[in-house]
Amino acid sequence: MPDAKPSLTSKALEPIGHPDPGTGTFSPFRYPVFRAIWIANLFSNLGGTIQSIAAAWMMTELTTSHQLVALVQSSATVPIMLFGVFAGAIADNYDRRQVMLWAQIGMLVFSGVLAVLAYLDILSPVLLLVFTLAVGIGTALNSPAWQASVRQQVDSKQLPQAIALNSISFNIARSIGPAMGGVLISIWGTSFAFLINAVSYIGLIGVLLWWKPEARAIERRPIIPAVGAGIRYCAGSQPLRRILVRGLSLGFSLAAYQALLPTIVSDQLHGDEFQFGLMLGLFGIGSIMAAPFVGPLRRKLHLEGILLLGSVMFVFVLSLLAEVQVVWFALPAAFVGGVGWVMILTSINTAVQLRSPDAILGRCLSIYQAVTFGGMALGSWAWGAVADWRGLPFALHAGSVFLIASFLLLRFVAPLPKPGEGVVRD
Known part of the structure; x- marks a missing residue:
């Protein structure tokens, strides 16, 4: 009799075509389940990028307030700050595949309703923020389970490469999505862009229904004590504690770019939705091109060095954007910003894992996300308020000064761990 068709359980962790997948940048693609989730997640990220473009641009049409436009970015990150630690406990207490599946279904529903409301032309600034907040809650629930599940998809030797490839997936979407979003908005309107995002969740839902990972041992605890255990571990681990402090500071600083970009393009550079998409597209291209080199650079420069390099790049980005008046002169800043972004966030994520x-x-990943993306949410609000108070150029220069001052101070107050310090093997 022929063998039964294998399921995606333990076979998912057997590399195809070679007994040893090695440790190259693309070695995790030899694992079938990682490859399938990566491809499906790419399309989901693409839809999410298109929706974020549409939401940010729609807000510039609904209001002239820099702060409300910046709050579109905050609405996507505030849920990670508020609910992230609970999402981490859920990811550790339950089947991570099931957590991801229900989160994706919830985001599909909310994105679909948002598309209908936009089509009916009944969205207000507050209503737009409510729905982007709802999708952000789904992201907050999904993210710790997704990142933690990488260990169920590849061998531990490929974990850093798998994390980098997931970052590449996100940044490929950043490079293609903005241009697509700009075209879709200009031709069919924001409602169609929201609909594309709703549809993009279907592929990943299908893959998650298909994947049947081996059951892992779960010591289930009530959510609040489980959250407390995660917080105590992170607070008690000096290397993790220092990483989290640096993540908070960097997230607050980087938010100046993300939150203010829509109004920079529309107000200061007098650009349109396509040029906004082009700026974000170049940001994504910079991230993609840099991602394969993050690992080798981190091994050569160590964690402190690569975060310093990424921060210097962002100081250049913010300073340039504060002074230019034409979109074409701002394009180099977008590219360099993408390079710096992936260096900083991929390195911090890998260090935490x-x-x-x-x-x-x-729980550890959710605490990292709550701290870092919470810093971004607070930064989005703060830099938007500064821009309303003193104008965009002042806010961008202030972001540069804060990034320089905080990095120099924290390098002495909270030095990043040295190679091998605090690394866990299990």
């Missing part, structure tokens, strides 16, 4: 035990990995 390597220093977190598997039993509480979801």
